[in-house]
Amino acid sequence: MNSQSARWNGVIDRYAKYLPVSDATPLVSLSEGNTPLVRVDNFVEAIGGKFELWLKYEGLNPTCSFKDRGMTMAVSKAKERGAQVVICASTGNTSASAAAYAARAKMKCVVLLPHGNIAQGKLAQALMYGAITVSVQGNFDEALRIVRELGETGKVDVVNSINPVRIEGQKTAAFEICDQLGRAPDFHFLPVGNAGNITAYWKGFKEYHAAGLADRLPRLFGFQAAGAAPIVDGHPIEKPQTVASAIRIGNPASWQGATNASKESNGHIGKVTDEEIIHAYKTIARTDGIFVEPACAAPLAGLIQCVKAGTIPPGSVITATMTGHGLKDPDNAIKAAGFEPFVVEATKAAVMKVIGL
């Protein structure tokens, strides 16, 4: 191996000592993790902030969402147990990841999606990776209920985040942030849907701190969409609604984990409207060239709320999780952009006219 830059072989290989794996665990990996941490000064300037903001660009995992961190664990452990079939309910990112890792492990994969409510890219992924794809005439929470029931038959291995090893894998993102920053942040912002990720980050930050690898514990600030904000509103939402399909969840599986993370870290769980989400979604693309799926814009919209409320001390170091790439949801992007290409004939003069040269 060339000493300058050893090859990254995924989060289990890198962080094995913090994970429930052994030499007997087969490594099912697509080299997930090791995603960029990108400082976005233009965005901070645009929203009038006086702090450092770094985005953990999880959309650059192999299936373009953070789910791959937990899925490498879930599928590796399922293979270790000799499982033949994995199953999950999903708003789309989990199913894409499960399908990819199951393919790599030569296992069957069944995914249950809420009918008519899946971003196009995510549907394309489940189909291409060869998963048995079932569109359930109900919402995510109903699909998850069926998955739990099927898991009880013992014939399938559930790889939703109710499977605790998913959380274990996902916590590695907190490790990487500390490694990349050379310290823990003062605040960490992230979207809250099924609430597995906020649970995982808090676990990760605490473990790295306990191991002496992070100098402090960040305050965790999670944001739900206003039409799908059961934790903020204090009760399950029967018909959750939001443009941010990845967090369109009315009864989060890790509700308690999210509440604990917020309380223990002196954090906050808030909500933002779809208008605020779309505004932040467009802003981060145009100020810093970072294209994310709409759910990622929830914590950015939440940060804008905090700037307005004056709750962020100047000089703070803030990190935020961008859970999935914007290419997951091209339809929403084209709608949100609010304009169409100019169509012109193939001449220099015609092009100069529309571009104002």
Added chain:
Amino acid sequence: MNSQSARWNGVIDRYAKYLPVSDATPLVSLSEGNTPLVRVDNFVEAIGGKFELWLKYEGLNPTCSFKDRGMTMAVSKAKERGAQVVICASTGNTSASAAAYAARAKMKCVVLLPHGNIAQGKLAQALMYGAITVSVQGNFDEALRIVRELGETGKVDVVNSINPVRIEGQKTAAFEICDQLGRAPDFHFLPVGNAGNITAYWKGFKEYHAAGLADRLPRLFGFQAAGAAPIVDGHPIEKPQTVASAIRIGNPASWQGATNASKESNGHIGKVTDEEIIHAYKTIARTDGIFVEPACAAPLAGLIQCVKAGTIPPGSVITATMTGHGLKDPDNAIKAAGFEPFVVEATKAAVMKVIGL
């Protein structure tokens, strides 16, 4: 900085000594590069190969294609010169990248796309990053001709690969492959469209070899789509046709570079049909969970040809560039998958029936 894992700050930061930059060059980066090199034994087994195959997964760059490596150079150098506006012609990946880096640099971006022939994700990117997006009623080659003419006015900076610093940035992928593998491969496979990338890889492999950082020079094997194979056919193609929109180019700007790379490396430039492309595109997703845009399947289809022809010595170490992520082109993926999700009511019994439990 924590010593375990310093932060990656993009290809200029990492490989500055091999690039035409100085302390005066502003660094416009999105932390591009550092993409995974993934070994795909399942695919090799499926095609009956007797070698190691490693995929350089360039779809995990910030805008989900390899173009970001050249674009960080092109936009940084344009900013150094004080340029206000960058322009490019594109089948979609270059425009996405130019738009993102221009946004980050606070510059204007104009992109010219062949009308009606752009993958949906790529169009979404240009619009979201805020580029002035012009759909030209002609093919890529006509759009590039207009860009060349506009460049001659001196009012815009051309960031197509006719801009030589693009090639300089792109060659860093060859450096990374050598660093990740601890050696140079015996063969490197890649798609050939406008031919900038094969030109860049050959330059990169040669420079690393000359610097004593790679122990050998690989043979470069490039593949064009049969309906857009000017180099193989020996003449420009006026109306190039292929499902692989990223290499739907009839008159490559770097034609000579491709020919040189093939000759000097004792390599090969071949062509593959759309049927072979779609077959390889589906196979790599299903055997190894790697979802790429159709153009990336051209070298995989070419490798299948080579296996059938017996031209790869057993035990060879082969690398291949997967230029863009499958999410760039969800429409083609859903079409290629060849099946639709099952739609069922939200009950355990209904789901069990369709999944055969």
